[in-house]
Amino acid sequence: MKRFVIIFCCLHAGMGAVAQKNGLDYFLNQAVANSPLLKDYESQLASLSLDSKLLLAGLKPQVSGISNNMYAPVIGGWGQDNAITNGQQLSALVQVNKSLFTKKNTSAQLNSLQLQGQLAVNNSRISEQDLRKAIADQYITVYGEQLQLDFNNRVNEMLRREDSILKKLTQDNVYRQTDYLAFAVIRQQQQLSTSQLQIQYSFDYAGLNYLAGIVDTTITPLSDPQLHPVRIGDFTGSVFYKQFELDSLKLAIDKTLIDLTYLPKVNVFGDAGYNSTLTFKPYKNFGASIGINITIPIYDGKQKKLQYAKIDIQERNRLLKKDFYTRQRNQQILQLLQQLHSTEQLIGLINKQINYTETLITVNEKLLATGDIRLADFILTLSNYFSAKNLVTQNYVSRLKILNQLHYWEK
Numbered sequence: 001m002k003r004f005v006i007i008f009c010c011l012h013a014g015m016g017a018v019a020q021k022n023g024l025d026y027f028l029n030q031a032v033a034n035s036p037l038l039k040d041y042e043s044q045l046a047s048l049s050l051d052s053k054l055l056l057a058g059l060k061p062q063v064s065g066i067s068n069n070m071y072a073p074v075i076g077g078w079g080q081d082n083a084i085t086n087g088q089q090l091s092a093l094v095q096v097n098k099s100l101f102t103k104k105n106t107s108a109q110l111n112s113l114q115l116q117g118q119l120a121v122n123n124s125r126i127s128e129q130d131l132r133k134a135i136a137d138q139y140i141t142v143y144g145e146q147l148q149l150d151f152n153n154r155v156n157e158m159l160r161r162e163d164s165i166l167k168k169l170t171q172d173n174v175y176r177q178t179d180y181l182a183f184a185v186i187r188q189q190q191q192l193s194t195s196q197l198q199i200q201y202s203f204d205y206a207g208l209n210y211l212a213g214i215v216d217t218t219i220t221p222l223s224d225p226q227l228h229p230v231r232i233g234d235f236t237g238s239v240f241y242k243q244f245e246l247d248s249l250k251l252a253i254d255k256t257l258i259d260l261t262y263l264p265k266v267n268v269f270g271d272a273g274y275n276s277t278l279t280f281k282p283y284k285n286f287g288a289s290i291g292i293n294i295t296i297p298i299y300d301g302k303q304k305k306l307q308y309a310k311i312d313i314q315e316r317n318r319l320l321k322k323d324f325y326t327r328q329r330n331q332q333i334l335q336l337l338q339q340l341h342s343t344e345q346l347i348g349l350i351n352k353q354i355n356y357t358e359t360l361i362t363v364n365e366k367l368l369a370t371g372d373i374r375l376a377d378f379i380l381t382l383s384n385y386f387s388a389k390n391l392v393t394q395n396y397v398s399r400l401k402i403l404n405q406l407h408y409w410e411k
Contacts, residue, residue, distance in 0.1 A: 024139050024225040027212045031135045032128060034213025041124035048117045055109055061098045066271070067091060086277035093273035100266040108256045115253060119246050125239045125411075133408045136225065137401060138208045143222045144397030145201040151389055152194040159187040166375070179375035186379055190386075227403040229340070230410045232333055235326055238411055244322040251311050251318070258307050265295040333409055340402045343395050350392040357385045 032038060072085040163184070170180040205219050235241050269291050276285030360381055367373035 022220050023223045024136060027135050027139055027208060027214070028132055030214050031131055031212040035127075035131055037127050038124055038131075041120050041127070044120045045117055048113055048120065052110060052113050055106065055113070059099065059102055059106060061096050064095050066093045066095050086279065088278050089276070090278055090282075091273070091275040093271040093275060095269065095271040097267060097269045100268060101264075104263070105260045108253065108260055112250075112253050112257065115246065115249055119243075119250070122239055122242050122246060126243065129239065129408060129411060133404060135208070135211055136227075136404045136407070138204065138211055139222065140225060140397055140400045140404060142201065142204045142208050143225060143400075144393060145197060145204060146222055147393045147396075148390060149194065149197050149201050151393070152190065152197060155386065156187075156190055156194055159190060163187060175375045182376060183379055186383065225400060227400050227407065229403065230406055232406065232409055235329060238409070240325065240329070241322075244318060244325075247318050248315070251315050254311055255308065258304060258311075262297045262300075262304060264297075265293075267293040269293065329409065333406070336402050336405050340399065340406070343399045343402065347392055347395050347399065350388055350395065354385065354388045354392065357381065357388060361385065 068089060068091045070085070070090075071088045072080040072082075074080075074082065074087070166175065166180055166183055169175050170177060202219065206217070209216055270289060272288035274286050276282045361378075364373050364378050364381055368375070368378050
């Protein structure tokens with residue numbers, strides 16, 4: 001019966017070493033590398049870079065070749081009026097267009113594109129944080145199941161070894177048959193619990209691979225994520241606050257773009273080439289022309305004022321969302337810190353109970369060998385020990401998940 005003490009000491013000392021382990025960083029890196037959403041943000045940035053180049057290219061003189069060839073015959077006095085059609089036309093021109101005084105408009109549009117790039121970068125960072133949080137949460141769930149499964153397997157091995165010893169003592173009438181059957185029931189329940197946990201562990205491990213975009217059915221033991229308490233910085237330095245700042249800048253740029261639509265627009269154009277009706281000395285119809293187009297807004301039905309009003313509504317909503325989000329964030333952090341403190345205190349109390357139970361098991365083991373303690377009492381002690389170990393594992397997992405939440409708000 002001394003095997004009880006040896007095995008329980010091994011259980012208390014910790015889990016056995018494994019040949020290979022996958023850490024949390026491995027799954028996080030795989031998830032970030034495989035995420036189609038993050039790749040989409042990269043594509044958006046590349047597209048915005050091309051949009052900036054397209055904008056600048058559009059400001060250069062635009063040169064195009066134009067050819068118009070037309071013949072309107074008059075047959076038997078029937079046909080289109082030559083005063084309008086000139087009967088025929090042949091033209092082959094090179095046309096040039098260039099907008100003038102576009103510096104302010106170009107600068108505002110470039111700023112808008114740059115801001116869209118900053119929004120894409122910030123959205124990508126928020127999405128990456130969400131992804132990392134989801135991966136870490138699933139990892140912690142699987143790791144907790146791994147701890148429980150490892151403990152259950154060790155307990156099953158212990159109960160298997162002790163079963164033959166108790167059976168012998170029962171045959172020698174040291175213990176009653178009913179006591180041995182009670183022990184057998186405990187063993188069977190433990191085996192069923194382990195089988196159910198194994199199924200759930202395999203399912204959740206597959207879920208972890210799925211979230212990380214890993215195609216692999218191999219189950220490799222996970223290492224402790226080793227999350228530690230963090231100091232939550234000022235909200236104004238986080239990516240979430242950055243989003244509100246960028247939204248404010250976007251509204252300001254939108255106002256600037258509205259103002260620019262009401263500035264006069266000047267465009268110069270010219271062409272050179274052949275343009276003729278072929279009616280009088282067509283060989284001399286080579287030449288060039290130049291012109292200027294000026295557009296001055298005068299009245300648009302107060303559309304500018306209405307567009308400003310829409311932006312003001314968006315700004316008020318932005319401020320309301322920012323204030324509400326700030327209060328919610330601060331409240332959630334306070335709650336998480338309280339939960340962390342309570343969970344750590346509870347873990348300490350459970351560990352004390354485990355120490356007392358292990359001492360009781362050591363004493364009862366000696367009495368069990370001489371038949372001076374009822375087997376039912378010893379089984380009850382074992383059950384309390386198993387429950388306490390599972391409870392401390394559950395709270396350790398809860399602690400890791402709370403820390404994962406706090407890490408999410410850290411940046």
